[in-house]
Amino acid sequence: MIRNIFALLLILVISVFLASSIASIPFGTEKTTVGKYYLDKTIEETGSVNTVTSVVVLYRGFDTLGEVTVLFLAATGLGAILFGLREKRKRKKERPSLIMRTGTRYLFTAALLFGAYVFVHGHLTPGGGFPGGVIVATAFLMLFLAQEGFRVSEKGVKFVEALAGMTYVAIGIAGLLLVGSFLGNFLGTGIPNKLASAGIIPLIYITIGLKVGSEITGLLQNMRETTEYES
Amino acid sequence: MNPEALGKVIFYGSSIALFLIGLYIILVKRNLIKLILGLTFIESGVNLFLVSIGYVWGRTAPILNKPELMETPSKLAVDPVPQALVLTAIVIGVAVTAMALAIAMLIYDKYGTLNISKIKELKW
Numbered sequence: 494m495i496r497n498i499f500a501l502l503l504i505l506v507i508s509v510f511l512a513s514s515i516a517s518i519p520f521g522t523e524k525t526t527v528g529k530y531y532l533d534k535t536i537e538e539t540g541s542v543n544t545v546t547s548v549v550v551l552y553r554g555f556d557t558l559g560e561v562t563v564l565f566l567a568a569t570g571l572g573a574i575l576f577g578l579r580e581k582r583k584r585k586k587e588r589p590s591l592i593m594r595t596g597t598r599y600l601f602t603a604a605l606l607f608g609a610y611v612f613v614h615g616h617l618t619p620g621g622g623f624p625g626g627v628i629v630a631t632a633f634l635m636l637f638l639a640q641e642g643f644r645v646s647e648k649g650v651k652f653v654e655a656l657a658g659m660t661y662v663a664i665g666i667a668g669l670l671l672v673g674s675f676l677g678n679f680l681g682t683g684i685p686n687k688l689a690s691a692g693i694i695p696l697i698y699i700t701i702g703l704k705v706g707s708e709i710t711g712l713l714q715n716m717r718e719t720t721e722y723e724s
Numbered sequence: 725m726n727p728e729a730l731g732k733v734i735f736y737g738s739s740i741a742l743f744l745i746g747l748y749i750i751l752v753k754r755n756l757i758k759l760i761l762g763l764t765f766i767e768s769g770v771n772l773f774l775v776s777i778g779y780v781w782g783r784t785a786p787i788l789n790k791p792e793l794m795e796t797p798s799k800l801a802v803d804p805v806p807q808a809l810v811l812t813a814i815v816i817g818v819a820v821t822a823m824a825l826a827i828a829m830l831i832y833d834k835y836g837t838l839n840i841s842k843i844k845e846l847k848w
Binding site: 496497500501503504507508511512515516518519520521522523524525527528529531532533535536542543544545548549553556557560563564566567568570571574575578617618619621623685686712715716 | 740773829833
């Protein structure tokens with residue numbers, strides 16, 4: 494009880510300070526000039542109409558490579574932490590219903606296709622490699638939940654992940670050799686608003702999509718319990 | 725109320741509220757899963773704050789798929805930089821949440837409980 498009161502008091506104090514400092518930030522006005530530069534130059538320099546994508550993949554390409562590495566480390570670390578725990582967790586569960594089993598079987602392909610659409614069109618529409626990869630992983634999550642004893646091959650997941658990661662770095666090194674900067678755009682910009690435009694952005698987003706999709710699928714499989722079903 | 729003050733109250737206010745709700749959960753709750761939920765609350769509050777900083781009145785998303793948007797993009801679209809940074813922050817947040825959940829699973833396996841006040845080794 495006394496703990497709740499202290500917490501509320503602390504939060505009251507923090508909220509007063511936060512509100513008084515944040516209230517002085519104007520709302521709805523332009524604040525950075527670098528954002529203006531990106532908006533004006535994105536089509537000319539990168540060919541990508543989605544400015545957020547061109548910032549993430551080209552202007553801040555190093556940062557995205559690091560981000561993908563962080564996600565890879567988290568997935569690997571989670572596998573290491575949960576290693577050996579998997580066999581212990583066994584619990585009897587009710588069998589998934591017929592509607593679940595049949596429905597997910599048909600939804601699976603649609604979800605995979607939608608995920609691929611989102612990461613292939615990252616330079617044209619809102620979306621990109623990260624959300625597309627998560628949609629792909631969601632398709633596998635449906636199968637984990639609804640199909641009895643469904644497992645993805647651990648080796649296959651690792652293979653797709655490693656291949657996508659190496660392709661990303663290889664594209665970066667190709668840029669270094671051909672244009673003179675790591676992750677430089679060596680394919681030209683193309684016609685804006687076409688699928689085959691924006692140089693290396695779609696290629697990089699496809700590798701990111703595959704990498705994130707396989708990583709999160711592996712992560713979900715690691716966290717899942719081995720279940721026995723009541724027959 | 726003028727529009728600017730209203731925008732401040734709605735967007736900045738709700739991001740502060742999300743942050744404080746997360747902080748309250750972390751301070752008061754004793755269940756590890758709830759603590760991790762509190763972390764994600766704080767994270768989404770900060771993300772909402774960053775995105776709302778980048779908003780500019782009357783402008784649209786920074787996707788230049790119309791002819792008039794392609795001509796003068798910096799007068800018609802909002803700031804793309806906070807959105808790109810929040811995209812990074814969300815991905816890192818997923819990684820952190822996954823690691824925290826894995827550690828919670830380990831703790832449950834070792835101590836048989838998720839209540840942090842019942843785990844003797846955490847007391848001092």
